[in-house]
Structure formats: C-alpha cells, structure tokens
Amino acid sequence: MSNNSREAPELTAASGDGGGLSEKLLNLRRLQSKMERSPYDYMSELFDIQSEFNSSLQLFYQHAAIKILPIDRDLVNVASDPISLAENLAETASFLGRVAIYYPERFALNDFPSRLFHLLCNSCRQIPSNPRFKLAHALTLVFRSVCIDQSLSLFMELQTLGDEKLTKLASNHIFQSIWDIRPNQHRTRKLQTLMFNMLLEAKDAVAMRVLVILWKLYKREVWFDEKTANAICTASFHETLGIMTVALSSLLKNKEPMIENDKDHYDSDSGVDSPLNHLTDKQSFAERLFSRLQHFKEGSEVKMMMLKLIARVIGLHQLTLLDFYPFVRKYIQPHQPDIINLLPAVVQACHDKVPCDVVKPLLIQIVNQFVNDRSRPEAITIGLNAVREICIRMPMFCPFDSKAKATPKAYEGVDFATDVLGDELLTDHDEEDDNDQEDDQMTIDDESLGTES
Numbered sequence: 001m002s003n004n005s006r007e008a009p010e011l012t013a014a015s016g017d018g019g020g021l022s023e024k025l026l027n028l029r030r031l032q033s034k035m036e037r038s039p040y041d042y043m044s045e046l047f048d049i050q051s052e053f054n055s056s057l058q059l060f061y062q063h064a065a066i067k068i069l070p071i072d073r074d075l076v077n078v079a080s081d082p083i084s085l086a087e088n089l090a091e092t093a094s095f096l097g098r099v100a101i102y103y104p105e106r107f108a109l110n111d112f113p114s115r116l117f118h119l120l121c122n123s124c125r126q127i128p129s130n131p132r133f134k135l136a137h138a139l140t141l142v143f144r145s146v147c148i149d150q151s152l153s154l155f156m157e158l159q160t161l162g163d164e165k166l167t168k169l170a171s172n173h174i175f176q177s178i179w180d181i182r183p184n185q186h187r188t189r190k191l192q193t194l195m196f197n198m199l200l201e202a203k204d205a206v207a208m209r210v211l212v213i214l215w216k217l218y219k220r221e222v223w224f225d226e227k228t229a230n231a232i233c234t235a236s237f238h239e240t241l242g243i244m245t246v247a248l249s250s251l252l253k254n255k256e257p258m259i260e261n262d263k264d265h266y267d268s269d270s271g272v273d274s275p276l277n278h279l280t281d282k283q284s285f286a287e288r289l290f291s292r293l294q295h296f297k298e299g300s301e302v303k304m305m306m307l308k309l310i311a312r313v314i315g316l317h318q319l320t321l322l323d324f325y326p327f328v329r330k331y332i333q334p335h336q337p338d339i340i341n342l343l344p345a346v347v348q349a350c351h352d353k354v355p356c357d358v359v360k361p362l363l364i365q366i367v368n369q370f371v372n373d374r375s376r377p378e379a380i381t382i383g384l385n386a387v388r389e390i391c392i393r394m395p396m397f398c399p400f401d402s403k404a405k406a407t408p409k410a411y412e413g414v415d416f417a418t419d420v421l422g423d424e425l426l427t428d429h430d431e432e433d434d435n436d437q438e439d440d441q442m443t444i445d446d447e448s449l450g451t452e453s
Contacts, residue, residue, distance in 0.1 A: 024088075024091065025091060028049075028091070028095045031045060031095075032095065032098060032099055035099050035102050036099075036102060039099070039102035039103060046096075046099070046103070047110075049092060049095060049096060050096065050109070050110060050112055052092055053089065053092045053093060053096065053112065053115075054115065056085060056088050056089050056092065057089060057115060057119065059085055060082070060085045060086065060089055060119075060123075063082045063085060064082075064123055064126055083128060086127050086128055086131040086132075087128075087130075087131050089119075089131065089135065090130070090131030090132075090134035090135050090138075091134070093112075093116055093134065093135050093138040093139075094134045094135075094137065094138050096109065096112055096138065096142070097137065097138030097139070097140075097141035097142050098138075098141065100141055100142045101141070109142065112142070113139070113142040113143060113147075116135060116138060116139050116142070117139060117143070117150075117151065117154065119135065120132075120135055120136060120139060120154060120158070121154055124136075124154075124157065124158060124161065125161065129163050129166070132161075132163070132166065133163070133165055133166050133169065136155075136158055136166060136169055136170065137169060139151070140169065140173045144177070144180075148174065148177035148178070148181070148191070149187065149190065149191065149194070152174065152191070152194060152195070152198075153198075153206075155170040155171075155173055155174050156170070156174070156198065156202070156206045156209050156210060157206060158170040159171060159206075159209040160205035160206055160209060167209075171209070171212070171213060171216075174213055175213065175216060175217065175222070178191060178217060178222060178223070179222055182222060188223075192223065192227055192228065192231075195210055195213070195214065195231075196227070196231045198210045199211060199214070199231060199234075199235060199238075200234070200238075204240045204242065204243060207238070207240070207243055208242070208243055208246065208257075208259060211232070211235050211243060211246065211247060211250075211257060212256065212257050212259065214228060214231060214232055215232060215250060215256040215257055216256055218232060218272070218275065219255075219256055219272050221272060224272070225278075226278045226280055228275075229275035229276075229277075229278035229279070230275070230278065230279060230280050232247070232250075232251070232275045233247075233251065233275050233276065233279055233285060235247035236248055236251065236289060236306075236309065237288065237289070237292065241298055241302070244302070245302055245305070246259065248302065248305040248306060248309055249305060251274065251275065251276060251309055252305060252308060252309055252312070254272075254274040276312065276313055276316055277316065279313070279317070282313060282316075282317040282319055283317075283319055283321075285313060286310055286313045286314055286317075286319050286321055287321065289306060289309065289310050289313075290310050290321060290323070290324060290327075292306070293306045293307060293310065293327075294327070300337065301337075301338075304331075304337070304338050304342060307328060307331065307342070307345065308341065308342065308345035310324060310349070311324075311328075311345040311346055311348050311349035312345060312348055312349075314348070314349040314351075315348035315349050315350070315351060316348075318351050318353050320353060320354060321349075322354075322355075322358050324349060325349070325354075325358050325359055325361070325362050326358075326361065326362075328346055328349075328362070329361060329362055329365045332346070332362070332365045332366055332369055333369055334369060334370060334375065334376075334379050339382070340382065343366070343382060343383075343385075343386045344386075344389075346362070346386070347386055347389045347390055347393070350362075350389075350390045350393045350394055351393050351394065352393065352394055352395070352396070354394070356394060356396050356397060359390065359394060359397075360397075362390075363387060363390055363397065366383050366386050366387055366390075367383065367387060369383070370382055370383025370384075370386070371383040371384060371387070
C-alpha cells in the first residue's frame with residue numbers, strides 16, 4: 001500500500017487540556033473512517049492504540065491506589081490528573097469498541113475486552129459519570145451478547161449508580177443480549193437460574209433491578225413461561241420491604257414496576273396474562289402470603305396490598321382458604337382507607353366452592369356497616385353492590401323456586417347443577433305438598449258451598 005494513503009495519526013495521550021483531547025478525538029475519527037474501508041491495513045495503528053489504553057490504565061490504577069500492574073515511569077507526567085486520565089481512557093476505549101466490528105477475530109483486540117471489563121468491575125464507582133458511560137458503552141460493543149453470562153452481574157451493578165443514562169444503557173444491553181440468545185435453550189435456562197438467584201440473594205439495589213428486567217422480559221414475551229412468572233410472584237415474599245412493596249403493586253396492576261430514575265418504563269397494557277395466572281402451586285402461594293399478612297407489622301398500605309393480592313389469587317384459582325374470611329371482616333369498615341378497592345377484592349375471594357356459612361358473617365358485616373339508615377348514600381351503594389356481587393358468585397345465599405321458568409337477572413351466567421343425586425325425592429315431596437294444598441283448598445271450597453246452600 002502506498003505511503004500517502006496511510007497517514008498515521010498522532011496517538012499521544014491527552015495532556016489534560018481540552019484542546020489536546022479534542023485533537024485526539026479528531027484524529028481517532030479520521031482513523032476510524034480509514035479502518036472502515038480497509039481494516040487490516042491499519043493493524044499496527046490498532047495495536048498502538050491498545051498499547052496506549054494499557055498504559056493509561058496503569059496510570060489510572062496508580063492514582064486509584066489499586067497498584068495491580070507495574071507502572072511505566074515515563075508516563076507519570078502524561079495525563080497525571082485523574083479526571084483527565086479517566087476521560088482519556090474512555091475516549092480510547094470508545095474508539096476500540098467502535099472499530100471492534102471491523103475485526104471479528106477476537107485475537108485482534110488482544111486482552112482489551114477483559115481489561116475493560118475488570119476496570120468497570122473494580123472501579124465503576126470511582127470513575128466520573130461521563131467517561132464511565134463511554135467505557136460501559138464500549139464494553140457493550142465488544143462483548144455483545146456473547147459474554148452476557150459473565151457480565152450480567154456487572155451490568156446489573158451499573159444500574160444501581162443513580163445514573164439514568166447508564167441505567168438505560170445497561171438495562172437495554174441485558175434485554176437485547178437475552179433476546180439474541182433466546183433460541184439457545186441451554187444458555188437461556190442458565191441465565192434464568194442466575195437471575196432468579198440474584199433476585200433472592202443479591203443486595204437490595206441489584207435485586208430491584210433484576211425484578212424490573214424480569215417484568216420487562218415477561219411482558220414482552222421474551223421469557224413468557226412459568227419459571228419467570230413464578231419468580232416474579234415469589235418477590236412478594238422478599239425480606240426487603242421496598243422490593244416486596246414493588247412486587248405486590250406490580251402484580252395487582254399487572255404492569256412493570258416503576259421505580260425512581262427509571263425512564264425506560266413500558267406503561268401500556270400489552271394484554272399479556274398476569275404472572276398470577278401461571279402460579280405452579282397456587283394454594284401454597286396464597287397460604288404463605290396469608291401467613292405473612294397475619295404477622296405483618298410494617299404498615300397498613302402494604303397490608304392492604306397483601307390482602308387484595310390474596311383475595312385475587314383465591315378468586316382467580318377458586319382456592320379454599322377458610323381463615324381468610326373471618327380475618328378480613330375486621331377491615332370491612334366505612335372509614336377503612338382504600339375501602340372502595342378493598343371491597344371488590346374481598347368479593348373476588350367469594351366463589352361457589354367456599355362454604356356459605358364461612359362467608360355469611362362477612363356478608364352480614366357488609367350489610368351492618370354499609371347498608372343502614374345511618375350510612376351515607378355512597379356507602380349504601382358500595383355495600384349493596386358488594387352484596388349483589390357476592391350473591392352472584394355464591395347463589396346458595398338466595399335460593400329460589402327451582403321450577404321457575406325465568407332465571408333472575410342477577411343469576412344469569414351462573415351454572416346450576418341439574419344432576420344432583422336424589423333430587424327426585426325433593427320433587428316428589430314438593431308434589432305431595434302441592435296435592436295436599438289442593439285437597440285442603442277443595443275441602444274449604446266444599447264447605448263454603450254447603451254454607452251458601
């Protein structure tokens with residue numbers, strides 16, 4: 001190749017002043033455009049820039065007092081300011097990340113990806129926000145989805161630094177990587193196990209981000225399976241109140257969690273079934289959450305969420321949890337906060353597999369507290385609606401003539417049993433009663449006629 005077509009740019013480290021860094025950026029952009037056209041003609045320049053990155057990295061570790069590499073004393077006077085060092089590292093890494101696509105062979109970048117990975121693992125909290133973002137972005141370019149198994153913990157950690165832009169970058173990288181490897185069932189199962197364990201065992205900030213991403217994967221039907229649904233539901237038992245509260249709220253709304261500084265929120269209704277629909281052991285889930293509710297002391301708002309979620313699971317899966325109904329009775333008061341949402345939730349827990357004598361005291365409590373001459377009109381309306389809905393769900397509260405031709409409107413859509421063993425005895429008994437009544441009526445009529453004559 002002719003010499004005039006290979007003008008090597010100046011690749012000296014930035015001296016800390018803005019002009020020096022700007023000139024370096026301009027040179028790197030020129031070199032990138034040349035590499036794009038003919039990458040393997042610029043291998044020596046690539047290695048020079050990698051060498052510069054490694055030297056700057058040594059200086060950074062020296063300033064950070066991490067001294068894990070020998071220091072080149074010739075570089076001590078170059079970019080000795082820690083902030084300038086971080087910026088220089090970031091620009092060099094950003095360049096190497098952008099040109100990585102031109103060199104698909106891993107050997108071309110030598111150990112740059114692993115050095116960059118360990119830099120962020122060890123020092124992400126010491127690096128200023130802007131260069132840290134550039135370093136993380138460079139890592140996403142060189143790692144892609146290939147190394148998500150190894151880098152998952154790091155990209156989760158990066159989301160906990162309070163940097164909105166970095167959080168979005170790390171979250172999107174995890175989501176895209178999981179999307180890319182979804183045909184590989186083995187790797188998918190491995191990642192699921194890793195994330196489920198992180199949800200339960202990682203520190204709180206990381207566990208919260210894991211929950212957010214699991215919801216995102218579930219709602220977009222990337223991980224739309226029982227394992228993911230049950231992992232999301234299990235977060236309702238998390239030992240940390242904040243994570244537990246977010247988990248309860250999200251399940252009740254069937255929406256992704258919205259947490260502080262999270263702008264990448266998918267707030268529309270996708271029509272995807274709630275994770276509650278896919279619970280593996282529904283009865284155990286309801287019993288376990290109810291047991292925790294009975295001993296919960298943290299706050300009334302969270303208790304109400306727990307109560308509503310238990311009621312929803314009972315109604316959704318037609319479960320039998322008899323102790324729930326006497327427990328919830330004490331909350332059926334007009335002055336109870338969120339009573340407008342609590343009563344419909346309680347109604348959900350009433351179904352025809354629950355014995356009537358268990359629900360009857362609850363029904364009486366609703367009537368006594370809401371449907372009386374001392375209640376306000378809106379309270380009476382709420383109470384009557386609750387009573388009506390319970391009777392629709394449990395028709396045995398209001399028996400009616402089985403021979404009636406028309407079904408009352410309130411019971412439309414309710415299935416009644418027609419093949420009950422021994423029901424003919426009841427029919428025969430009813431017919432005998434009818435005949436006796438007719439005979440009595442004829443006797444009365446005869447006596448009346450005799451008297452008239």
